[in-house]
Amino acid sequence: MIFRTDSPEGDLNGFVDAGSHLLGELRFETSFRVEGKIEGSVVSKGILVVGEGGEVDGDIRVGQIFVSGTVRGTIHATEKIQLCTSGRLFADLETPSLAIEDGAVFEGRCVMNREQGGDHGSTEPAGKAPVGPVPLSARKKS
16 A cells, blocks of 8 residues: 655655564654554654554553554544555544545544644544534635
């Protein structure tokens, strides 16, 4: 699977290779790839790629995440979550965009709220989407 992103390939901030295990908090700027195991929290406005051999267990707050491996915990993505064919996702999700390919496994809960897509500091609790149409004056300008 080829992941199409807006950032050039040279912007990869880091990589956890197969056989490596990171315990704690990971923060990065642009993009990070996991082929090993991460336990803890991941925080970034960038892109997290969990490869086929990768495992992440914890709280994830990113711009985008592409899952071909296994993720357990919670994910808050401000832009998109993509679960690829080989991906296994056992998590509660909050995102404005979710794509699940045929053959992938997803167990959990998903809240899709497009109005809060770019807002990490929202005061609205997860699962409390506005009821009815949102007035034009209240919508974010692109």
